Amino acid sequence: MLIIMKPNSTPQQIEAVVNTVKAHKLTPHITHGVETTIIAAVGEFHTPSTDPFEVLDGVESVKRISQPFKLGSRQVHPENSVFPIDGFNVGGNDIVVIAGPCAVESKSQILETAHAVREAGANALRGGVFKPRTSPYAFQGLGEEGLEYLAEAREQTGMPIVVEIMSQVQLDLMLKYVDVFQVGARNMQNFNLLRMLGETRKSVLLKRGLSATIEELLMSAEYILAGGNKQVILCERGIRTFETSTRNTTDINAIPVLKNLTHLPVILDPSHATGHADYVAPIARAGIAAGADGIIVEVHPDPAKAASDGKQSLKPEKFAEMVKQVKAIAEVMGRRIAPINKPVTAGW
Amino acid sequence: MLIIMKPNSTPQQIEAVVNTVKAHKLTPHITHGVETTIIAAVGEFHTPSTDPFEVLDGVESVKRISQPFKLGSRQVHPENSVFPIDGFNVGGNDIVVIAGPCAVESKSQILETAHAVREAGANALRGGVFKPRTSPYAFQGLGEEGLEYLAEAREQTGMPIVVEIMSQVQLDLMLKYVDVFQVGARNMQNFNLLRMLGETRKSVLLKRGLSATIEELLMSAEYILAGGNKQVILCERGIRTFETSTRNTTDINAIPVLKNLTHLPVILDPSHATGHADYVAPIARAGIAAGADGIIVEVHPDPAKAASDGKQSLKPEKFAEMVKQVKAIAEVMGRRIAPINKPVTAGW
Amino acid sequence: MLIIMKPNSTPQQIEAVVNTVKAHKLTPHITHGVETTIIAAVGEFHTPSTDPFEVLDGVESVKRISQPFKLGSRQVHPENSVFPIDGFNVGGNDIVVIAGPCAVESKSQILETAHAVREAGANALRGGVFKPRTSPYAFQGLGEEGLEYLAEAREQTGMPIVVEIMSQVQLDLMLKYVDVFQVGARNMQNFNLLRMLGETRKSVLLKRGLSATIEELLMSAEYILAGGNKQVILCERGIRTFETSTRNTTDINAIPVLKNLTHLPVILDPSHATGHADYVAPIARAGIAAGADGIIVEVHPDPAKAASDGKQSLKPEKFAEMVKQVKAIAEVMGRRIAPINKPVTAGW
Amino acid sequence: MLIIMKPNSTPQQIEAVVNTVKAHKLTPHITHGVETTIIAAVGEFHTPSTDPFEVLDGVESVKRISQPFKLGSRQVHPENSVFPIDGFNVGGNDIVVIAGPCAVESKSQILETAHAVREAGANALRGGVFKPRTSPYAFQGLGEEGLEYLAEAREQTGMPIVVEIMSQVQLDLMLKYVDVFQVGARNMQNFNLLRMLGETRKSVLLKRGLSATIEELLMSAEYILAGGNKQVILCERGIRTFETSTRNTTDINAIPVLKNLTHLPVILDPSHATGHADYVAPIARAGIAAGADGIIVEVHPDPAKAASDGKQSLKPEKFAEMVKQVKAIAEVMGRRIAPINKPVTAGW
Secondary structure, X not given: OEEEEOOOOOXXXXXXXXXXXXXXXXXXXXXXXXXXXXXEEEOOOOOOOOHHHHOOOOEEEEEOOOOOOOOOEOOOOOOOOOEEEOOEEEOOOEEEEEEEOOEOOOHHHHHHHHHHHHHHOOOEEEOEOOOOOOOOOOOOOOOHHHHHHHHHHHHHHOOOEEEEOOOHHHHHHHHOOOOEEEEOHHHXXXXXXXXXXXXXXXXXXXXXXXXXXXXXHHHHHHHHHHOOOOOEEEEEOOEOOOOOOOOOEOEOOHXXXXXXXXXXXXXXXXXXXXXXXXXXXXXXXXXXXXXOOEEEEEEOOOHHHOOXXXXXXXXXXHHHHHHHHHHHHHHHOOOEEOOOOOOOOOOO | OEEXXXXXXXXXXXXXXXXXXXXXXXXXXXXXXXXXXXXXXXXXXXXXXXXXXXXXXOEEEEEOOOOOOOOOEOOOOOOOOOEEEOOEEEOOOEEEEEEEOOEOOOHHHHHHHHHXXXXXXXXXXXXXXXXXOXXXXXXXXXXXXXXXXXXXXXXXXXXOEEEEOOOHHHHHHHHOOOXXXXXXXXXXXXXXXXXXXXXXXXXXXXXXXXXXXXXXXXXXXXXXXXXXXXXXXXXXXXXXXXXXXXXXXXXXXXXXXHHHHXXXXXXXXXXXXXXXXXXXXXXXXXXXXXXXXXXXXXXXXXXXXXXXXHHHOEOHHHHHHHHHHHHHHXXXXXXXXXXXXXXOOOOO | OEEEEOOOOOHHHHHHHHHHHHHOOOEEEEEEOOOOEEEEEEOOOOOOOOHHHHOOOOEEEEEOOOOOOOOOEXXXXXXXXXXXXXXXXXXXXXXXXXXXXXXXOOHHHHHHHHHHHHHHOOOEEEOEOOOOOOOOOOOOOOOHXXXXXHHHHHHHHOOOEEEEOOOHHHHHHHHOOOOEEEEOHHHOOOHHHHHHHHHOOOEEEEEOOOOOOHHHHHHHHHHHHHOOOOOEEEEXXXXXXXXXXXXXXXXOOHHHHHHHHEOOOEEEOHHHHHOOHHHHHHHHHXXXXXXXXXXXEEEOOOHHHOOOOHHHOEOHHHHHHHHHHHXXXXXXXXXXXXXXXXXXXXXX | OEEEEOOOOOHHHHHHHXXXXXXXXXXXXXXXXXXXXXXXXXXXXXXXXXXXXXXXXXXXXXXXXXXXXXXXXXXXXXXXXOEEEXXXXXXXXXXXXXXXXXXXXXXXXXXXXXXXXXXXXXXEEEOEOOOOOOOOOOOOXXXXXHHHXXXXXXXXXXXXXXXXXXXXXXXXXXXXXXXXXXXXXHHOOOHHHHHHHXXXXXXXXXXXXXXXXXHHHHHHHHHXXXXXXXXXXXXXXXXXXXOOOOXXXXXXXXXXXXXXXXXXXXXXXXHHHHOOHHHHHHHHHHHHHOOOOEEEEEEOOOHXXXXXXXXXXXXXXXXXXXXXXXXXXXXXXXXXXXXXXXXXXXXX
């Protein structure tokens, strides 16, 4: 930590800073410049907070040197984290393609979609059963009934299932069904929920918040990792900016930045990141070309009748086209879409 | 709702839109323009979603006409909502001044602060007991012990207490203590929590999310109002923008915009909106001058020792100066700081 | 300047940094920490660029310590800059109220507006004669004819005139007429134009760009100050954010932040900062309450017929109401609206 | 245009709107809804402004139906615009790769770079000769001397040259040298400059402003197209958002959105869009995968000694690697990097 003093700071103020540095069990190194004095606080340091220094009299600003995240940092763990979801690995050379409807609406809808996306090349199935809607007057999800349908779809297609958890009270129920917990953008800083998921040993797909920085995303991952759960997948899903021609702005830079900062797998959600079915395929291709370890895509057999997010959902045939393109880009990158090691056990 | 067709849309596509309009029990009115056709969907309409229309073939865009929020709308309820917190009214001519530390740290800290802010002119006390921190390694709050200290501070000073609720599981405990539930920026779209608070009959101070639009804030209020709880106070607390010289950007425009759109009381949090103690007073004055019904301000007896948010906390003497300025601005606006109708029962 | 090395940087890399520091005639101070090494570059330094250090191998990041602006800095010049516009002073205790139409449209329009705003209490007149419009198909301004009308309005009302300059080729013409050059948001980083205005000895009202940081605004002022022209007025006029309920987001924080960082006068444009006539008065009041040295407001005798910006223009009677409110807030702040020392010489 | 009346608007107000519609030679179509009245204004309409309607009493809001840009619209001109730069075509199946230093610094620097990038596969050369710097204390460019060096580089390598124009006064000089005028982000709304370039018959590479919407970029292109110059190339170069881990946020969505809205060629600048040499190659690949018609990349023989933008400049060998990757992605997309039809006439 670097504490930069104001140009006219007094020796007493500098001394107070030095004492605070020592009180935090750090060693102060003082540099007297022409305009100002700088105090470097060196040593083991477990809290990233600059607050106790910023409030001292005579302090101009405080700058952190080390990254505030540790367990997720590539500096600490240089090799990629690779871990299995049911049937294949994430974070290595293989690419994960998660697909399915925004919400599970009926048994036939989810089974039809599951078979269609598996046939098109997907290797995991997504589907929401608790829906957080902006309006209190909209469809709110099927709950446990939806989980049962998803489990049946897994049974038939061999694909693991990815389901969003929205509250601590849903954990016990969901543990019985899901393979991967999804934490949505709105819950990225629901620290109680994150800490609870850190106690489980199931994979967590953690979505970046609408206006969260990349560093904040990594700090949220830290909550899960700190509990001993090392199976965290990060997901860029678009950020909020001034541009209104798309629902969100895909922060494609976040893909190589995250791959540089962390050893965790990083995937892209081109559906939420654009909000328009027409733009999903180009942005999915861009994500893989930029180095993403996978994609998560909304697919619905009849988007015009979808209970939610119809506008950004692909029809199965459009999804199949997209997978072909993604596959071709993956090959150029020296990668492949991970194959599922389980048979399809029922038709549709 | 207005459905605007693409320039080259076919009669079949227009008919499909008309049928969908009718299926939603709305009446279609068609206008054939030179470049395009517009279909107005007229009638009672309970869902704000434009999704079912946007996904139809041939549709260029869909524009909502009516506001998606109803219960909070000034069109529906033209008069200001005025309701009592323990001891005085909010939303009328009087101004509420809520003050206190970010976190309750000890009995002496909260009692000292409570007496100091009451003496300076505050009429309600704030203090967090569950702290959502960006880092898993930071102080996480005192829990019920903190609630007890707050209750004692209320007892001694006569000020109602405002405490943040962060999870559904905290409700029963908090109901025994708090006068006003605060919903923090990160939980503005925690719809399960909002719905639960709508079932209570305690006032709710709902903070705008870091990157939530004004319309989304009003939609979140709708969740609480829909449960029958009409005592919702909206709070602007700064939004995230590209500017980094302050912690957030105070959206001062939101004050008159909200006062125009809704009948609910609107207050400002200049502490989070700026992040610097030096800027709290000017922005508090600006908020009242712009028409806010109150302010909520962080005060700490010794900011340099605060467990959190020390940088933006005012010392009691600075807070007292600020209250004098706010009072003077309020008088120019024809308003006053609401007096508390309860005596101070213990000294500090 | 602080150069922070990567954790695994080599002695050779550190030496290369040290040599680069010396090559820039700075003195290196090295701190070896547990995780990393920090090199402070101390001394007189004329360029704010961190580039030559950031590109060196082994460098993690480079942090500037001193402010990149000098002439505008309050550290360098602690007292407020106060300077006369024709008839009164700016930057001292008095407040400037600049009013007038977006564009000069006709002789009668500008004379009528000038008399109305002077009567209401304005002390300077604004009006555009070259209009930069987003669309090539819109009204583009009256040019010199407009300048003549403005000069006549000054003659009749005694108010100095503020006119936007948009290009270097307009300088000679405008020098004959205007009292204050306005540089619009889109030209805030038109450095050739700024440098040219630095050569004149007329006041410059420099508007913040739509997405310019406060620091960038101060760097642009530096271009004018560096030419020897010390009469620079800074203007906050709203920034672009994700919020769409107003045209821009007033960065009210910028008022106290700028007053803290610089000795230059700071004013607010509530018309562009909101884009709605209904919100101009509350935001003008907020600006003065936050410490602004003045306001610039769009006024039009018949907004429905305005060639541009009608939506955000006040009718003269609404402007008169606003001035009364601003005056009352100014008094609370211990200030007053600057009086004009010249008589009205003709009626309207 | 759709004019939506307030719920309580009067018949007189509706009549005033109808009259204004007719005064603009449009035909009004009135729909009386349950809550409100809507007036559709139908007909040929040459101005995109909604202002004259928004200021009328009783009007809630006004919504444009048709796009405000015409000449650049794909609705008007469904086929891709394809046009030659010296030696090859832009906008068709072939991809343009423009490379070179931020600033021309010396004859040897630009010749060395030109030969290196041509050998690596670039087909056009960039280099700035007038540098707009944020600080008045930084390097400002070589001017005509730089143009002469660029011309010599073109002579030797056969590559056309792309140079930024910053002011109207530079036009005559630059016309003698450059093949493609670049308009920088800060000048995207310098309408006088755009109009002047519309009078020339040289290609214009128009960069999106830092905080310009996609629609505003297309409106700026309209200024050039309206002058009869149809050779406009649009360039996404990153937008300003809250994320600070990269210099800008690449709006990768803008690539497919622009390809959908306009027939003009669209390219990407991964250097400015990221600001870090390490992220240039992944984002260049992403751009081509998303459908861009080319890229423009900063290359410098010795980034550590670059007068500007060294941090984001690639060394020639890194650039050569990137071109190989871009070529492979282009092939997957069924495209190729355009070959130059001119010989190299001198070595380096």
